[in-house]
Amino acid sequence: MKPLHILLLITGYFSVLLFISFITGRKANNNTFFKANNSSPWYLVAFGMIGASLSGVTFISVPGWVEDQSMSYMQMVLGYIVGYAVIGLILLPLYYRLNLTSIYTYLEDRFGRYSYKTGASFFLLSRTIGAAFRLFLVANVLQLLLFDEFGIPFWLTVTITILLIWLYTFKGGIKTIVWTDTLQTLFMLIAVGVCIYTISDEMNISNIFSYVSDSELSKTFFFEDYKAGNYFWKRFFSGAFIAIVMTGLDQDMMQKNLSCKNLKDAQKNMFWFTIVLVIVNFFFLALGVLLTDYAQQNGIDAHKDELFPIIATKGSLGLTTALFFLLGLIAAAYSSADSALTSLTTSFSIDILEIDKKKSTQKQENIRKKIHVLFSVILIAVILTFKYFIADESVIAKIFTFAGYTYGPLLGLYTFGLFTKFKVNDKAVPFICIISPILTLLTNYITINYFEFDFEFFVLVLNGAFTFIGLVLFKRSKKTLES
Numbered sequence: 001m002k003p004l005h006i007l008l009l010i011t012g013y014f015s016v017l018l019f020i021s022f023i024t025g026r027k028a029n030n031n032t033f034f035k036a037n038n039s040s041p042w043y044l045v046a047f048g049m050i051g052a053s054l055s056g057v058t059f060i061s062v063p064g065w066v067e068d069q070s071m072s073y074m075q076m077v078l079g080y081i082v083g084y085a086v087i088g089l090i091l092l093p094l095y096y097r098l099n100l101t102s103i104y105t106y107l108e109d110r111f112g113r114y115s116y117k118t119g120a121s122f123f124l125l126s127r128t129i130g131a132a133f134r135l136f137l138v139a140n141v142l143q144l145l146l147f148d149e150f151g152i153p154f155w156l157t158v159t160i161t162i163l164l165i166w167l168y169t170f171k172g173g174i175k176t177i178v179w180t181d182t183l184q185t186l187f188m189l190i191a192v193g194v195c196i197y198t199i200s201d202e203m204n205i206s207n208i209f210s211y212v213s214d215s216e217l218s219k220t221f222f223f224e225d226y227k228a229g230n231y232f233w234k235r236f237f238s239g240a241f242i243a244i245v246m247t248g249l250d251q252d253m254m255q256k257n258l259s260c261k262n263l264k265d266a267q268k269n270m271f272w273f274t275i276v277l278v279i280v281n282f283f284f285l286a287l288g289v290l291l292t293d294y295a296q297q298n299g300i301d302a303h304k305d306e307l308f309p310i311i312a313t314k315g316s317l318g319l320t321t322a323l324f325f326l327l328g329l330i331a332a333a334y335s336s337a338d339s340a341l342t343s344l345t346t347s348f349s350i351d352i353l354e355i356d357k358k359k360s361t362q363k364q365e366n367i368r369k370k371i372h373v374l375f376s377v378i379l380i381a382v383i384l385t386f387k388y389f390i391a392d393e394s395v396i397a398k399i400f401t402f403a404g405y406t407y408g409p410l411l412g413l414y415t416f417g418l419f420t421k422f423k424v425n426d427k428a429v430p431f432i433c434i435i436s437p438i439l440t441l442l443t444n445y446i447t448i449n450y451f452e453f454d455f456e457f458f459v460l461v462l463n464g465a466f467t468f469i470g471l472v473l474f475k476r477s478k479k480t481l482e483s
Contacts, residue, residue, distance in 0.1 A: 003149040004234035010146075013187075013330060017168045023384035025171030030355075030364050033173030034101050034346050035259050035341035040178045042265035044257050046182030046273040051188050051335030052253065053277060058284060059188065059332040060137060064307040066288030070219040072230040076457070077281045079239020086240075087248035087472050092417065095254065096263040103254050110417040112426030113415055118433050119413055123251055126345060128375075128405035131340035132382035133402075135161060138333035139383060141309055145326065158383045160348055164378045170369065174344075176260050177339050179417040181256075187242050191328025192283055195312060198321045199290045203297070212286045215293070238457035245407035245460065247431040249414055335390035341379065345372045405440060409433035410464020416468050422475040432470035439466050 031037055065073060095103055104123065108116030139158050147157045169176055195235040196208065206209045212218050221229045247253040262264040291307050294300070294315075310323035311317065349355045349371050355364045413433070416422070440463040445454040455462055 003047060003146050005319065005323060005328060006142075006146045009279050009326060010330065013327065014168070016166055016183070017180050017334075018163075020183070021168035021172055024176040024179055028171045028173070028175065029377035030361070030368055032175050033171075034255070034350070036173075036175035036178060038259060038261055040137060040175070040256070040259040040261075042260050042269040043184045043272070043425075044178055044466065045260055045266075046269040046276070048178055048185055048268070048335065049273050050276055051181050051185030051254065051258055051332055052256070052339050053247070053273075054188070054280065054284075054296045054332055054336075058281075059192075061331055062140075062284040063288035063291050064140070066217050066285060066303040067303060067307070069230060071227060071285045071289070072218050072220065072222055072235060074220045074282065074285060075222070075230070075232050076239035076242070077278055079236040079241075079280065079353050080243040082240040084245025084247065084270055084274040086244050089269045091244075091254075091414075092257060092265060092266050092270065094418075095258060096266065098257065101248070101256075101356065102347055103251055103346065104351050107413060111413070111424055111429060114426045115413065115424070115429040116351065116431045119410055120347055122345055122406055122409050122433065123249075124352075126252070126402075127252055127347075128345055128382060129402060129406070131337050131344075132379055132386060134333055134340075134381065135337050136383045136386045137305070138329060141251045141329060142308075144312060154387060155380075155384055158380050160374050162341075162380050162383075165341055166372065169338050169342055170372055173342050174339070176343055178256060178259060181335045182336065184331035187331035188328045188335070189280065191324040192280075192287060193330070195286050195308075195317075195321060195325040195328075196283065196290065199287075199294055199311075200316045203290070203294060203316060205290075207291075208286065210339070212289050215288045215289050215370070217292060227451075229454040229455045234456060234458045236458060239387055240462050241411060242407075242457065245411045245464075249407065249410045250343075251347045252339050255343050256339065271427070277448060302412060319351065328373040337379075341372070341375055348375070405437040405459065405463060407458050408440060409436055409467045411464030411469065412436065412461065412467025414450055415464060416471045420475075422472070424475045426470050427450045428474040429471070432467060432474065436463055436466035 009319055019228075025032075062073060089289065098106060098109070101108065102120070104116060104120040107119045135158070139161050142161070143154050143157050147154075161273050164194070168180065200208050200211070201208075221232050222235075223232050225231060226233075257266045257269060260269060291311055294311060295307060298315070300311060300315065308325070309329075311321045316405065345368060349368050353367060353371070355367045358367075409432075413429070416424070440459050443462060444455045444459055447455060
């Protein structure tokens, strides 16, 4: 695959996105940017959320994970079903009833101003780091395949990457993203299908499902060792709670749902999104089995996050496979990153600066545009920092592990708010939410080093529990909310 091919692909791809942005961004205002004027078709939201949920990290890391973890990731995916049910039946009705633009406004109504700002701040931290991780991965691939050939430094690659996102989201915001994510999800799924077909054809596999089921790597359920990180119940419940916090308590994902016409449409979106997401994750794991066996049979020394890119672009699968791989990677990454940038802009504008309380509509829009630029610059800075500190383990594990420490306080806050009627000492909430991740980190360190028990992704639940206990300890004595 020559750099010219890649350059033409990227140019054509972003030309389409910019055209969509032009169409959807006409006559756009803040309501368009934040909520798409509540006019998004639910089926487009559902389909587009697939790409946003998976991202470029899943596209590369999940197949690369199979070599060490077999198909144990599917245990977590099954847990997602429970989490998405909670979102559809409990959280979405709450958000629509309160007519929220930012979901963290609920925390102010329930607990107070300090809790509200704390919840929003944890989201801003979590989503900034998560989006930066995802874009870092794609920027590295683009650097290797294209920009190194032209002598372009990594910092410029990253800047170009973020600039392109800013260009097609700065006017239409979430309205543009609903449509671009739909297109990008389609590209991603086509890319996965093409890669599975070409690899199975190269390996003379007539029945992919039989091949995968007969493989030693197809083992999915692990009940043997409860101390291990891949123990079924740990993975299953981790998946359920990860879905709740990284979708249901995440402004990025919920902003798309809140752009639907009504609650019924948003719930239909969650139902179909869940079904398709489970199926798509299975195919990613099946692809991982094929890639691992293909590498072993052909003497390709590639593992983890390098496995899929190297085989697709430097193997014998042909130019078409390489181009579709790159197209799928870019589509998966940008469908996650563009909505992240928009949701970060929304949360900071509404939750931190509270621009919705300003009387001048023009002033609100001017501030929102400046915040959009600010977070573009922040993402560039964070990605460049990761360039020098990222470790060797799969990127997806890093994101879920980090999410356990940053989303845990949100889990504790919403659980306490929804399932108790207690009030809390609002000023104590920021300290509780800072101490809880520290206690979680110490607890996990002790259990691993002294008891050989790995909480793995379950640190999210542990962190939420510490936050919940802290809120109970600082609840207001004998004062409960009115029924």
